[in-house]
Amino acid sequence: MSRAAGIAVLLALCCGCGGDGGGVTLRFWAMGREGEVVRELLPEFERENPGLRVEVQQIPWTAAHEKLLTAHVGEATPDVAQLGNTWLSEFVALDAIAPLDARIAASATIDPADHFPGIWDTNVIEGRLYGVPWYVDTRVLFYRRDLLAAAGHPDPPADWEEWRAAMRDVVAGGGGARRYGILLPLNEWPPTVILGLQAGSPLLDVERGYGAFAQPEFRRAFDFYLSLFRDGLAPPVSNNEIANLYQEFARGTFAMYITGPWNLGEFQRRLPAELQDAWATAPLPGPEPGVPGVSLAGGSSLVIFKDSPHADAAWKLIEFLSRPQQQARFYELTGDLPAHKTAWETTGIADDPRARAFRTQLEHVVSTPKLPEWEQIATRVFERGETAVRGASTPQEALEALDRDVARMLEKRRWLAEKGRRP
């Protein structure tokens, strides 16, 4: 026992004195592919900042959330980390990450005007900025240009009525084959939520701590959503029932799909060569003619943890990674869409017609409600939505049930607000 202890002490001493002699080692946690390739950007940062070393820890996305939270509880958080921007509110509630307003105000490198306003806004929680967008993400319409053109719609739909008409004509033009206008998987919340946001619904009354799903705005979007299933324009299936999405898209089982930038590469890789000219992307249609449809503000931000003793050095790293050149290199390494607008020009992504839909859409993105319970509420949205699609409840019943679920989930927030504590 005592010998083992002795060895442990010895090891600890060795680690202690084996440092780099006065330099600072920044601990940087990044997820998935980003964590893998960001290392390639760092030698330059270390050259520019002698005495600073960055130690990257790569964390798989599936474990990232738990790992960050347990690290916070165990007081073992890194100095700087990549966070999905929908997670920020949770880490603010935990009081784990540091506000960055003062640093941004003093920064010569990062200018909020270079960023997409909707994305930037996801980093602002209760009036304070907590993260700097690293890369961005949103959802647009992926569609079969050939099928839509054959059905008399050479241009992508611009508003809900055109959208519905395009679906109807695609279905009618299917001949003997069973064809659908659009795939809206029943186990995904984004389609429903996006339509709600487009119709102007706030989704939740965050101030009071209740849901706003039964309000007229969301009801309108929900009715549109349900009508697509009722009229046979969308198949009532979940993702699990679609064995191979790409194959079904290639077969023309459905002509449209709402998805994100990760599928740009996948569609190129997985669709047969003869279809490569047949698919395109477009910004989402809006509810009224002439009003662009909004989509979700997604992506990842860089944050500094409150416990970090090297916050200034961490900020240097964030500034470095936010430079247009680094953003451009990062795009080349990962394919992630850059947060910095200039990088869109320098890399030439803006010239790619399929990426251009994302560029347009990114000017019209809205954040989902910024509270830790959102992810949980989002799962409820599609669970309740499915009961209405399948006819197990009326639309009004489903939405009222959803509001009841939300009211229960937010009970704690209301209590905290009542006691005058910041939720």
Next chain:
Amino acid sequence: MRSPLTKRSPLTKRSPLTKRSPLTKRSPLEKRQLRAAAWFLAPALLLLLVFFFLPVIAGLLLGLTDFDIYAIGSPGNARFVGVENYARLLSNDVFWRSLGNTLFFVALGGPLSVAVSLGTAMLVDAKLTRLRPLFRTIYFAPVVTTLVSVAIIWRYLYHPRYGLLNHVLGLVGVGPIDWLGDPHWAMPAIVLLAVWKNFGYNMLIFVAGLQAVPAELYEAAAIDGAGGWRRFRHITLPGLAPTFLFVGVTTMIGYFQVFAEPYVMTQGGPLGSTRSVVLFMYEEGFRWWRIGTASATAVVLLLITLAGALLQFRLQKERA
């Protein structure tokens, strides 16, 4: 069986000893031994206290609060809610579904696992078997292999189009089954994996149990004209009764706590058909950070497991 009892009788007669204050009347040697024993035991007891009893008590107490993400931020945000977590749990259909899935897993996987273990144990133990150590090692190998790597292989086996399993089924004319994607088949698929992964451990215990059954009994029964089945029914099974109790209880406890298999294979899907109680607890605790309900779930699981174990003890006793 009587001899150990008679040997022990003088000891039991001396039991009035305990009436005396034990410390005062012990000889100095005894005292020294006791003290030495205490020192030897202390580390283990301390570990048990810190890593077992304290967490259990903390879990019980947390189960009475609404400890959640806000309370992690500032402990003052936790409230004492009494049995509300339990009431909420019992009205949560996701919990009931998980409990149903777990019971299905225990009811199908438990007996299957014990039967497979016993069967392979008898094969490995049979007189005709050659290369016994080799087979024992092969059958035990899945137990010591990491589940994550095993899961990758099994996901290939279960693949609806390219999987070996469906290929074999196709040869006998059975249509392709979407093992992990179909809510009806996902749990049986997990059971199959779990049984394959775990039977080796129980097999070793059964092998040890089989070797303790006196060979004369088999010989005598064979002379009396008992066939293979009757020898199994009237000699092997009764001879293994204590082993059965041990294997049954440990397997049941283990199977009630099923977590890793569905976690790595399906994450509880499709449609929650493979979400076990422990996976539910994990999601409550570490995904939604409702530590209160997660702790209450743990207590409920403890009670169910305890009831199951007591039932098995009772059944065994009645049979004996």
